Amino acid sequence: MDRPGLAVVVGGTSGIGLAIAGRLMEDGSDVIITGRNAERGLEAARALCEGHSGLEARFQTLDVRDPDQDADLIASLAGRAIDALVLSAAFGRQSWISETPPAVFLDMLQVNVAAPLRLVQALQPHMTSPSSVVLISSDAGVDGEQTLGAYSVTKAAVNMLGRMLALDLAPRNIRVNVVCPGDTVPGMRYLLRPGESQRAETDYLTWPIPPLGRLGRARDTAELVAFLVSPRADFMTGTVTLVDGGSRAGRPDPASHD
Numbered sequence: 140m141d142r143p144g145l146a147v148v149v150g151g152t153s154g155i156g157l158a159i160a161g162r163l164m165e166d167g168s169d170v171i172i173t174g175r176n177a178e179r180g181l182e183a184a185r186a187l188c189e190g191h192s193g194l195e196a197r198f199q200t201l202d203v204r205d206p207d208q209d210a211d212l213i214a215s216l217a218g219r220a221i222d223a224l225v226l227s228a229a230f231g232r233q234s235w236i237s238e239t240p241p242a243v244f245l246d247m248l249q250v251n252v253a254a255p256l257r258l259v260q261a262l263q264p265h266m267t268s269p270s271s272v273v274l275i276s277s278d279a280g281v282d283g284e285q286t287l288g289a290y291s292v293t294k295a296a297v298n299m300l301g302r303m304l305a306l307d308l309a310p311r312n313i314r315v316n317v318v319c320p321g322d323t324v325p326g327m328r329y330l331l332r333p334g335e336s337q338r339a340e341t342d343y344l345t346w347p348i349p350p351l352g353r354l355g356r357a358r359d360t361a362e363l364v365a366f367l368v369s370p371r372a373d374f375m376t377g378t379v380t381l382v383d384g385g386s387r388a389g390r391p392d393p394a395s396h397d
């Protein structure tokens with residue numbers, strides 16, 4: 140078989156997670172997408188179904204802060220085994236780490252790092268062998284950003300989490316890889332400044348343009364994830380891969396940019 144039968148995308152109702160769900164359906168997979176907002180999730184699942192006839196896309200409510208909801212996600216599998224598990228839900232704060240309140244940092248650690256670990260632990264018995272896990276991290280986890288201090292720390296932790304899980308799950312032939320997107324539009328509705336409750340939609344206008352000449356699109360990351368969960372990548376585990384248009388390749392010559 141050349142493709143996963145059932146993919147679960149945690150945080151799959153918008154942005155990068157939603158693009159991944161759609162891309163995995165293009166490869167012939169049924170998907171379960173999760174998020175907290177049922178209205179957004181049901182609409183996303185409906186659109187995915189419409190775009191991929193003969194395949195199933197279902198929404199399951201899941202707040203990753205609440206471990207009691209893991210059982211509902213497992214029940215939603217209806218006995219099917221998972222071929223691909225993608226963990227994409229996360230949030231950040233636009234602030235220096237020295238100014239990030241400890242409670243906010245702990246919450247970010249919980250959502251961005253501890254929850255993916257807990258979900259892999261809970262879902263791993265329901266995964267086929269071979270199968271695949273992809274953690275969605277960030278370029279900020281490779282090369283930290285002062286203005287996203289706490290977020291950078293959590294994403295660096297996600298990168299090592301993926302590598303350690305890769306070691307643990309290899310004997311079960313469950314591969315674990317980490318993908319680090321660069322600035323991607325639209326995206327990260329929860330990358331807020333202190334006091335903000337909604338991110339400005341035009342935020343991206345101030346972002347630096349990567350060497351390849353454009354900002355990232357969710358599809359860029361989805362293509363890599365589709366490859367990593369496919370048998371074409373069946374000797375790849377424990378990798379951490381950037382999809383950032385070259386942003387983290389090194390420091391460009393300032394003279395080559397206006």
Ligand SMILES: NC(=O)c1ccc[n+]([C@@H]2O[C@H](COP(=O)([O-])OP(=O)(O)OC[C@H]3O[C@@H](n4cnc5c(N)ncnc54)[C@H](OP(=O)(O)O)[C@@H]3O)[C@@H](O)[C@H]2O)c1
Nearest residue numbers: 150152154155174175176202203228229277323326327328
């Ligand atoms: N976009 C970028 O520029 C960028 C760059 C680097 C890395 N990333 C990473 O890519 C991943 C996806 O980001 P995105 O841009 O696609 O963000 P997004 O559009 O804000 O999507 C976030 C998804 O996660 C869900 N979610 C958020 N908090 C949750 C929680 N506490 N419990 C359960 N679900 C939750 C959201 O659904 P609900 O709102 O309904 O809960 C949604 O489905 C994240 O890990 C992010 O760190 C993004």
